[in-house]
Structures are given as C-alpha cells and as structure tokens.
Amino acid sequence: MNLIDADGHLEESPATFADTYLDPRYRSQRPKVVNMDGMIYWLLEEQLFPRRLGKGCHNLGTPASFNGEP
Numbered sequence: 001m002n003l004i005d006a007d008g009h010l011e012e013s014p015a016t017f018a019d020t021y022l023d024p025r026y027r028s029q030r031p032k033v034v035n036m037d038g039m040i041y042w043l044l045e046e047q048l049f050p051r052r053l054g055k056g057c058h059n060l061g062t063p064a065s066f067n068g069e070p
Contacts (some may be wrong), residue, residue, distance in 0.1 A: 012042075013064040033063045040066045 017030040031044040040063050041048040050061045064070065 011062070011064045033066050035066060 012031075014033055019027065022030055029045075031042045031049075034041055034043045034048070036048065039052075041050065042061070042063055043049075
C-alpha cells in the first residue's frame with residue numbers, strides 16, 4: 001500500500017489567505033497574524049494557534065511571517 005501525506009510540515013503564510021486566493025464570501029473570516037509577548041500566532045475565530053500550553057499543545061503551524069518579515 002502506498003501512503004502519501006499531502007500536508008505534513010506545511011507552514012502557511014499570510015499570502016495563502018490573500019484576496020487572490022480567498023473567496024470574497026470568506027475574507028472577513030480569514031486568519032490574522034498577531035504578536036503576543038514576542039511570539040507570533042494565527043488568530044482564528046478568537047483563538048490563538050499554535051496552542052503552546054495545555055491540552056492539545058503543539059508548536060507546529062506557527063505563521064511563517066509577521067508584517068512581511070520571516
């Protein structure tokens with residue numbers, strides 16, 4: 001059996017959610033990159049990702065850039 005992991009180790013950038021790619025109906029819901037205490041996170045539906053503490057903790061998926069800086 002062949003197995004293909006199509007999304008492993010993917011790091012999104014804000015460009016992923018640019019108007020060019022995102023349907024106009026969903027633009028108001030796009031994730032935002034925020035800086036909290038020197039760490040950058042995705043803000044999505046009032047929740048921060050990645051989750052760094054507690055149940056479900058992980059560091060994967062941190063935004064690849066903030067304000068145009070890697």
